[in-house]
Amino acid sequence: xxxxxxxxxxxxxxxxxxxxxxDLEIADGxxxxxxxxxxxxxxxxxxxxxxxxxxTGGTIDVDGRVLSSASGSLPPEKRGMSMIFxxxxxxxxxxxxxxxxxxxxxxKIPREDARRQxxxxxxxxxxxxxxxxxxxxxxxxxxxxxALARAIVVRPAVLLLDEPLxxxxxxxREEMRFEIRRLHEQIRITTxxxxxxxxxxxxxxxxIAVMNKGRIEQVDAPxxxxxxxxTRFVAGFIGRTNFVTGRKNGGDLVFDGFAVPTASIPDxxxxxxxxxxxxxxxxxxxxxxxxxxxxxxxxxxxxxxxRTFLGEYWDYTFDVANSGLKLKVAAPxxxxxxxxxxxxxxxxxxxxxxLE
Amino acid sequence: xxxxxxxxxxxxxMPGAPNGARSFDGSMLIWxxxxxxxxxxxxxxxxxxxxxxxxxxxxxxxxxxxxxAYGRQRYWQSLIxxxxxxxxxxxxxxxxxxxxxxxCVRTDxxxxxxxxxxxLAAFIIPPYLAAVGWVxxxxxxxxxxxxxxxxxxxxxxGIFNVYxxxxxxxxxxxxxxFFIFIFTSSALELISSEMEDAANVLGAGPVKTAFKVxxxxxxxxxxxxxxxxxxQSIALFGVPAIIAIPARYPVVTTQLTEFFSNxxxxxxxxxxxxxxxxxxxxxxxxxKILARKGFTVVGGKGGExxxxxxxxxRWVVFGYAMLVAMLAVFMPLFVxxxxxxxxxxxxxxxxxxxxxxxxxxxxxxxxxxxxxxxKSILYASIAAFCALTLALVIAYVVRRNLLRFxxxxxxxxxxxxxxxxxxxxxxxxAAYAPPPLxxxxxxxxxxxxxxxxxxxxxxxxxxxxxxxxxxxxxxxxRILGGTRMTAIRRVVAPLLxxxxxxxxxxxxxxxxxxxxxxxxLSGPHNRxxxxxxxxxxxxxxxxxxxxxxxxxxIITVIIVTIGFRxxxxxxxxxxxx
Numbered sequence: 001x002x003x004x005x006x007x008x009x010x011x012x013x014x015x016x017x018x019x020x021x022x023d024l025e026i027a028d029g030x031x032x033x034x035x036x037x038x039x040x041x042x043x044x045x046x047x048x049x050x051x052x053x054x055x056t057g058g059t060i061d062v063d064g065r066v067l068s069s070a071s072g073s074l075p076p077e078k079r080g081m082s083m084i085f086x087x088x089x090x091x092x093x094x095x096x097x098x099x100x101x102x103x104x105x106x107x108k109i110p111r112e113d114a115r116r117q118x119x120x121x122x123x124x125x126x127x128x129x130x131x132x133x134x135x136x137x138x139x140x141x142x143x144x145x146x147a148l149a150r151a152i153v154v155r156p157a158v159l160l161l162d163e164p165l166x167x168x169x170x171x172x173r174e175e176m177r178f179e180i181r182r183l184h185e186q187i188r189i190t191t192x193x194x195x196x197x198x199x200x201x202x203x204x205x206x207x208i209a210v211m212n213k214g215r216i217e218q219v220d221a222p223x224x225x226x227x228x229x230x231t232r233f234v235a236g237f238i239g240r241t242n243f244v245t246g247r248k249n250g251g252d253l254v255f256d257g258f259a260v261p262t263a264s265i266p267d268x269x270x271x272x273x274x275x276x277x278x279x280x281x282x283x284x285x286x287x288x289x290x291x292x293x294x295x296x297x298x299x300x301x302x303x304x305x306x307r308t309f310l311g312e313y314w315d316y317t318f319d320v321a322n323s324g325l326k327l328k329v330a331a332p333x334x335x336x337x338x339x340x341x342x343x344x345x346x347x348x349x350x351x352x353x354x355l356e
Numbered sequence: 357x358x359x360x361x362x363x364x365x366x367x368x369x370m371p372g373a374p375n376g377a378r379s380f381d382g383s384m385l386i387w388x389x390x391x392x393x394x395x396x397x398x399x400x401x402x403x404x405x406x407x408x409x410x411x412x413x414x415x416x417x418x419x420x421x422x423x424x425a426y427g428r429q430r431y432w433q434s435l436i437x438x439x440x441x442x443x444x445x446x447x448x449x450x451x452x453x454x455x456x457x458x459x460c461v462r463t464d465x466x467x468x469x470x471x472x473x474x475x476l477a478a479f480i481i482p483p484y485l486a487a488v489g490w491v492x493x494x495x496x497x498x499x500x501x502x503x504x505x506x507x508x509x510x511x512x513x514g515i516f517n518v519y520x521x522x523x524x525x526x527x528x529x530x531x532x533x534f535f536i537f538i539f540t541s542s543a544l545e546l547i548s549s550e551m552e553d554a555a556n557v558l559g560a561g562p563v564k565t566a567f568k569v570x571x572x573x574x575x576x577x578x579x580x581x582x583x584x585x586x587x588q589s590i591a592l593f594g595v596p597a598i599i600a601i602p603a604r605y606p607v608v609t610t611q612l613t614e615f616f617s618n619x620x621x622x623x624x625x626x627x628x629x630x631x632x633x634x635x636x637x638x639x640x641x642x643x644k645i646l647a648r649k650g651f652t653v654v655g656g657k658g659g660e661x662x663x664x665x666x667x668x669x670r671w672v673v674f675g676y677a678m679l680v681a682m683l684a685v686f687m688p689l690f691v692x693x694x695x696x697x698x699x700x701x702x703x704x705x706x707x708x709x710x711x712x713x714x715x716x717x718x719x720x721x722x723x724x725x726x727x728x729x730x731k732s733i734l735y736a737s738i739a740a741f742c743a744l745t746l747a748l749v750i751a752y753v754v755r756r757n758l759l760r761f762x763x764x765x766x767x768x769x770x771x772x773x774x775x776x777x778x779x780x781x782x783x784x785x786a787a788y789a790p791p792p793l794x795x796x797x798x799x800x801x802x803x804x805x806x807x808x809x810x811x812x813x814x815x816x817x818x819x820x821x822x823x824x825x826x827x828x829x830x831x832x833x834r835i836l837g838g839t840r841m842t843a844i845r846r847v848v849a850p851l852l853x854x855x856x857x858x859x860x861x862x863x864x865x866x867x868x869x870x871x872x873x874x875x876x877l878s879g880p881h882n883r884x885x886x887x888x889x890x891x892x893x894x895x896x897x898x899x900x901x902x903x904x905x906x907x908x909x910i911i912t913v914i915i916v917t918i919g920f921r922x923x924x925x926x927x928x929x930x931x932x933x
Contacts, residue, residue, distance in 0.1 A: 050835055076834040083835040089828035093850040102846075103836035154836060 010057035257323025401783030448529030453536030484594030489688025536581035591776030777872030797879030
């Protein structure tokens with residue numbers, strides 16, 4: 001199976017650059033997500049890979065062959081890919097089996113082979129018993145499974161998914177996430193998955209490419225994207241976080257209300273005098289007094305501002321003493337602190353992430 | 357490349373370099389082809405119409421035609437008469453259509469399906485045929501209603517006179533209220549009961565709710581319908597020709613005929629321009645009204661709708677509906693059927709007046725009747741096919757953004773909508789009757805004129821059909837290896853089949869009955885049934901006319917019934933956007 005390589009890929013609509021100089025390599029058998037808010041260029045990128053949109057600059061090649069460039073592109077029907085659409089695009093005039101068998105028919109697979117492959121793939125997506133139904137008689141989740149079966153039965157070179165779960169309700173969405181990942185582990189087709197839902201991307205992907213304003217901000221495994229975001233945008237878009245700004249002062253980084261020794265920060269720090277950091281609420285801990293903070297952690301005095309109980313955890317706001325700084329802190333349900341009471345914040349400098 | 361993709365052969369088609377197939381230069385040629393067709397059938401006739409109105413005999417420009425066409429008080433009066441007639445018709449149609457639409461959509465009135473069928477019947481009876489029916493009913497003294505009145509009261513004279521402004525407005529209103537019925541019921545179907553509940557919760561009673569919530573919500577639809585009816589009525593030719601001329605109430609379309617028969621196409625063209633401008637202005641206003649902010653709810657999805665229980669009043673409302681149906685359908689049809697089987701219609705209902713002679717004459721003896729019938733069906737079929745094919749291809753390339761400047765083609769397809777049929781005919785005559793083409797009196801000119809006239813309906817239906825098919829349906833075919841043609845053949849065509857049958861009928865039926873466009877373009881060799889019926893009415897041969905009209909109606913009903921079977925019974929009662 002092929003390696004998909006985007007080189008300087010650009011798509012302008014008039015003066016607006018929907019996709020701006022994107023470089024990306026998708027490995028054989030990899031599941032990669034394009035994640036970003038609406039309008040970030042992720043769907044345009046996907047549709048360029050599919051061949052529905054021509055780039056205005058840069059190239060897309062698969063296994064070293066240029067499929068798309070500004071001077072011309074191979075039409076979608078000649079790319080040997082398949083795609084799952086946001087609307088599913090199940091053809092209402094064909095039964096489930098006819099939908100799934102369409103790609104095989106185009107590829108002139110003998111009828112008997114085709115019938116067997118259709119039956120197999122419908123079993124994989126647990127739709128075997130509904131093979132002769134028409135799409136109008138199926139639920140949204142079932143249509144989704146037909147779309148999946150139709151896309152994978154042709155064993156595509158690359159599988160493309162365009163927000164396939166956005167039309168499903170919350171429970172089904174969660175179920176289908178795992179289904180998609182399970183299928184990928186079974187068949188290992190090189191997959192590009194477009195979504196604006198970070199949980200979806202994290203549950204399904206080997207790597208996530210976070211996009212913003214037509215550019216890729218970071219490409220990494222889900223764990224790395226969450227714990228070591230490279231930019232302010234990535235840190236803010238994936239999960240909740242606190243942004244704090246530190247100023248270099250000798251061997252210390254001085255923040256509003258506390259200071260951290262530069263040596264305790266694992267990241268290589270940029271040369272600028274002021275540096276932005278992301279600190280996840282989950283990496284902070286509230287304790288009663290400084291001795292409970294633990295050895296490597298910094299103890300910062302202050303008080304509890306607001307609190308919200310969300311069942312799985314407490315959501316506190318911590319007001320740092322002698323400063324205007326307010327930090328979000330997540331705490332387990334057993335850590336109960338009253339609003340307004342003094343408390344100590346335990347901060348592990350190793351979990352602070354310097355942003356570009 | 358791995359073995360799996362190789363076995364399926366799709367990836368082997370990948371060449372080493374892009375082949376540039378997407379930057380297809382042929383697309384400009386296709387655009388030019390369609391643009392050329394539309395220039396011939398839309399742009400040139402309109403241009404010729406305007407040109408004829410300002411052309412000087414020596415070739416220069418002049419306004420002399422306008423001075424002559426509007427130089428006499430009588431000609432001015434015709435235009436004013438026309439506006440009164442249009443206004444009266446629109447008002448009457450609203451009084452007929454709005455209550456019926458409300459009763460059919462929102463109440464428990466008995467026989468709602470039957471009432472809808474009657475409304476449809478009122479529309480598919482050609483207005484010129486209804487006009488003849490009303491001549492038999494309400495002709496001064498001799499009409500059935502007047503004779504009944506005189507017999508009942510012993511009066512010397514009848515009380516109804518169809519040859520009057522009232523007669524004109526009644527006949528047109530009873531035919532055209534179909535539009536306001538469709539507009540209003542579509543709007544009512546989109547208003548959920550929750551909106552009315554919201555008013556009730558805030559303390560408004562049912563009457564207050566109706567006037568403060570429901571009526572304002574459907575008002576744009578009603579106004580839109582009123583404007584359409586106004587425009588339709590001022591453009592009609594048949595009814596004024598049968599009613600207004602004897603009534604000495606000249607209107608624009610009858611005046612146009614006068615200029616035309618005096619061989620003054622230049623004057624007719626100049627005289628037609630104000631009517632064209634009024635149409636363009638009114639349609640612009642209609643679009644503004646329908647697009648106004650705050651009424652967007654009418655375009656939204658309706659929630660649950662509850663039916664209003666009328667109690668005893670349901671029979672009163674039903675009675676009103678039946679009265680409308682009597683006037684619009686049953687009474688005119690009844691007297692026409694009587695005439696068709698009578699030696700002389702005025703001799704009334706007696707056995708010795710019964711005869712099949714007229715049927716025999718029309719079917720076996722008259723030289724022109726069956727050829728006219730055949731031509732009507734043939735021309736209408738071909739025109740419907742051409743209009744639909746052209747509209748469908750253009751709608752597809754425009755909706756799928758396959759051609760640059762596709763919007764220009766779409767605009768040209770819709771342009772004939774603003775041109776009344778009779779004015780279009782003048783344009784066609786000016787464009788293609790003179791040498792070198794000399795197409796006057798040929799079947800071709802009628803077919804092309806019908807195609808142009810019906811192109812807007814065809815385009816609206818086609819565009820709606822194409823829009824209803826998500827582009828991703830086709831993209832799914834292509835990504836799996838099918839070409840665009842495969843997508844059209846396997847997905848688009850099967851999904852459009854039903855709506856295309858419906859659209860074809862929606863075009864065929866009016867084309868089969870069209871009189872306004874045909875009247876100036878027909879001669880002895882291309883006379884269609886509508887024109888023959890009109891000729892018979894001028895000669896007062898009402899019995900034979902009734903037989904011809906019956907034939908036309910039977911064909912119409914057969915075609916519409918086939919449509920019901922294939923497409924479902926609401927296809928003509930729906931408002932296509």
